[in-house]
Amino acid sequence: MGRLEGKVAVVIGGTTGMGLATAKRFAEEGAYVFVTGRRQDVVDEAVHAIGESAAGVKGDLARLDDLDRLFDTIGRQKGHIDVLFISAGAGHMGEFVATVTPDVFDHTFNVNTRGVLFAVQKALPIFRDGGSIILNSSIAHRKGMPGASVYSASKAAVRAFARGWTMELKERNIRVNVISPGPIDTPFTQPAPQAWKDAMTAAVPLGRFGQPSEIAAAALFLASDESSYITGIDLCVDGGLTAV
Structure with a gap:
């Protein structure tokens, strides 16, 4: 039996990269998975890749x-x-x-912060007690990164949400946790300059970028009963970058 057998899971932004890898892993572990994306053709491709235990809904987190x-x-x-x-x-x-x-500030916070808040708010009426909410942040909220302060601030707000919601939802036994990825090999990072990629690789103790499947493994752990005594944490999946 899979670790999410019989569960209903939602992956907002589940059509590419970390989200798609996680949606696939959830389905493999027995969940029925809903994924969202902003383009219908990409949503359809993701659903096909995930398999029969998936459905797609076109949508934008900021809307x-x-x-x-x-x-x-x-x-x-x-x-x-x-x-x-x-x-x-x-x-x-x-x-x-x-x-x-x-415009940059508004777009970043509308998606990364406002969108996260209202997605959780609108999910709660149909959320089962004892469920798991996982928010994707970034190690950027832990590091001083020139040129990324707006992004970092938006992700720091996500971390703060998890702390507050852990307390607000404890009576329903809904766990709220954060994953903060480090440099991950996704369509977001692939176009970056090679000099930046080399610098990030050199800074990571494990000496490489992470893979979307490694974020999926962390998300599966936090989604499953294996993490039943874990809530309110910020799990850095970053090859040790912020730990040393």
């Missing part, structure tokens, strides 16, 4: 009407949620304090 439609669809089709992993996010690098624009 509240899309979130309403997502959770209305899940409620009608399955009636409840056991696991929510919010993987979607927006990143703007090279945005320095002297030049950052209101």
Whole structure:
């Protein structure tokens, strides 16, 4: 029996990279998985890749009407949620304090912070007691990274959400945890300059970028009963980058 047998899981941003790897792993472990993405063709491709135990709903984390439609669809089709992993996010690098624009700030916080808040809020009416909420942050909130302060701040807010929601949802035994990935080989990092990739690789004690499957393994642990006594944590999956 899989570790998520009979569970209903939602992966927001589950069509590429870490989100898709996690959705696949959840399905392999017995969950029925809903994934979201902003393009219907990409959503359809992801559902095909995950298999029969998956459904897709086109939507943008930053759009509240899309979130309403997502959770209305899940409620009608399955009636409840056991696991929510919010993987979607927006990143703007090279945005320095002297030049950052209101548009960059608004877009980053609308997706990474506002979207996360209202996704959880709108999921709660159909969330089963004893379930697991997993928020995707970043090691950027732990490091001083020139040109990434807006992104880092938006991810620090996600970490703060998890602390507060751990206390607010404890009576329902809903666990809230954060994953903070380090450099991961995804479509987000692949176009980055090679000099940056080399510098990051040299800084990681394990000497390499992580793989989406390694984020999926961490998410599976936090989604399953194997982490039943863990809530409110920030799990850095970063090859040791922030630990030493």
